[in-house]
Amino acid sequence: MTFAEADDAPSILFINQHYWPDLASTAQHLTDLAEYLAEQGVDVHVLCSRGHYLSGSMEVPAEETRNGVHIHRVRATAFGRNTILGRITDYASFYSSTLARVLAGPAYDYIVTLTTPPLLPLVGTIARRVRGQAYGIWSMDLHPDAEVATGMLEDDGVPARLLHALNDVGYRNADFVVDLGTYMKRRIRRKNVPDDRLHTIPVWNKKEEISPIEHDENPLRSELGLNDKFVVMYSGNAGRAHRFEEVLATMKRLDGHPDIEFVFVGEGPQKDRIETFTERHGLSNFRYLPYFPREDLKYSLPMADVHLMTLREEMAGIAVPGKLYGIMAAGRPALMVGPEASESGETIQGYEAGRVVDPSQKADPEQALHDTVLRLYSDDDERRRLGQNGRDAFLETFEREVCCRSWAELLRAQVRGTLRRRQNEVAA
Template structure:
């Protein structure tokens, strides 16, 4: 395939509802990748909205170039995530504006759609049918699989069947699909995506953005009054893909402990439920903080002694929590409540960076979580070992440069250009 632009720079258009300076996880990862590709010689463009992940619009221009990436922001509503109707309206307005822009604007060597909003890959399908536009998919999660698993749609209902048919067509017609791991890959095979079009590239964190920091050197612990506290942290979206029954039970059981503090950071549809539980039981060892700005992540993630992750069993392969890689970057152990047979569960157990409490296998998962947290509380050397192992594995496998280099090699293979970077250069990027 020849580039659509004069010169040797391959042209790429990424499409996602959120992008810099928004704080959504997909926005941050797409920003990392787009800027990396721009620095590696790609003619890199992003098509997004002005909407903030939570609600409202950002004061940003319709067109601008930031760190080498040309950003194009279409008009769309910005009701946010507070209501299902508002979210659907935002999705629909972004989808229609994006489709109009793709069908009437310039062509690119390839378009890469993410999966926010759901059905976004259909933009690529339509562009291929009407303009011969090549496209790929960065499958951050699966829809309507997630809505069915969360009980929002009946599996055998007409809406779910229609959405499956539309979304699966988007995947089957793509030139390539990037999945986040083996369990998601299996689901995509069942949608009819051929093996030779599937490529696994995990999401990541950045070694210079998050690194181990001793508690006495972390100003955020002092600012929040966490001196002499053993902090169990849940950081990120408290969404419908996550389970909190065991965590809430353990929080209540450990209420009054002189040193253990549970700190939740972020937002999400289950936040109100968690705060209501804490209020109803008058928990004294709990606090819920808003998202920290990205520049403060370097202090917020190492603030914990142990990080907590959760995932509902039916969400394995549908959602892959990216927070794991920030935890590993921070050099802290992780305890996951969720399926061992999942991308996250297998990473934790396979690389020995923490513990997995699997409610489908443990007779009393709340007791197991309680015992695991108390053991880590009392065993300083074990916490240190798990944290150091996590940092080591992160640098080898889940660091931004490592993952973005895999993207570079994949995209150059798709659109032409220079071959893979020399292994010595890749090794230098990991150091």
């Protein structure tokens, strides 16, 4: 049943720094959800900026409607992610423009804030205090938890304590919070958010967008000269949340192998470090490619034989790499270097969709990763089994239709609850 058929179609405003046509993960997932809800009869609006995820502005209008979604782009700087000062400036300008728009613009049945930029839920809190606006949070990651975990802030320092206090207020005052899994839920619960306001909905990929493709049917492998290679791919942001010590050591040890090629795709603050390492050691089994357009992911992800993922132990529950679901959609095994006790670690192991090398559980994690790569290289049947397990689990649990349906059910329940509260207040 659609919202329109149920005669309770709400108006929803999503707020996030990035939206279509930007390639940021949050932009892509928000675009998927917003367009799905619009198809269900929801009056969907999105408030975002014109800034690219990396840097610079997009040539897009301030106001437009695309696939039923009303897009409102506020004025904000677009220095990008290359410097901390530039990033903070972008955040501050987006905050100020967004807050002004929310307080002076139309009211909605619900505002849903994402978490880019950090502390964005405070906009919802202020709107609640000033206008009585109902709001929820789509918690894609946690701040300043991430900055503390990566060493950018001291945990007991004044800035971290202040940011924690502000962030916690945003979460505690929300009508609902959507987390990405068990470990993130635990962290949010510590902010004194009641359990009945916490809802787990994972992020996703589309089954029609990414599916298994045989290597000899993949034009990208031929184009890149990878037809005879066993491709170990890292696709996505090489950020501060990720660890590469074991990966780089394994690349060095396997340099000269006639078949194995390491392919990195994307950008990120650790890209320079990775490229510097490969240049210093003269590695011949490595290449770094720019992001592929979203329409080319159907070829780029199945291009790999094995997909690498990494996560620092202290980031468990703070960040949940959405790339795993694209890997599973492509029917390729995931090889994760990171904590077993994390959303990604549990998904990979629980569905037998790959292998996890947990540095905290291994006496020699570099050796363990090296040996695992070689085992997967030599065992075609095992790779196919793990990849098929991942594809099956993706279709059942992590596909766009499945996850967006959960979102629609949640929003329907929230809107009905808000309506009942308002009726009770009028009656009283």
